[in-house]
Amino acid sequence: MVPATLYKLISLQSVLKLQNIPYLFSFHFNTHSSFTRYPKLCDMIDWTNVHDQYFHSIAKDNGWWDPDDGDGHPSSEAHEFYANLILEHLNTKNLIVP
Numbered sequence: 705m706v707p708a709t710l711y712k713l714i715s716l717q718s719v720l721k722l723q724n725i726p727y728l729f730s731f732h733f734n735t736h737s738s739f740t741r742y743p744k745l746c747d748m749i750d751w752t753n754v755h756d757q758y759f760h761s762i763a764k765d766n767g768w769w770d771p772d773d774g775d776g777h778p779s780s781e782a783h784e785f786y787a788n789l790i791l792e793h794l795n796t797k798n799l800i801v802p
Contacts, residue, residue, distance in 0.1 A: 706738050710745040717750060726799040730755040730790060755793055759786045 713729065720727045731754075739746050759778065763769060768782035778786075794800050 707742055707745065710739060710742055710749075714745065714748045717753070728753055728755055728790070728794060728797070728799055730759070732759045734758050734761065755790060757789055762786055762789075
């Protein structure tokens with residue numbers, strides 16, 4: 705499954721770059737460790753356009769879980785915090801086009 709995900713990521717990245725479309729990839733979990741088993745594919749990813757903080761880690765580190773969700777879904781505080789992180793990153797990298 706990981707190679708298929710990497711192929712899709714690399715394909716999407718290629719299209720976005722060819723069309724000069726600003727982008728940022730983000731992941732729910734730290735997937736980088738599972739990706740590194742495929743170094744040649746990893747080398748094809750532009751890691752400068754990958755957000756380096758993971759939604760699940762932030763929720764876990766801060767205890768931001770929805771108490772009404774038995775599956776352990778992150779709370780609205782986690783969503784808001786992560787959204788602000790992404791927005792800050794997009795602004796810093798000038799990826800928001802007016």
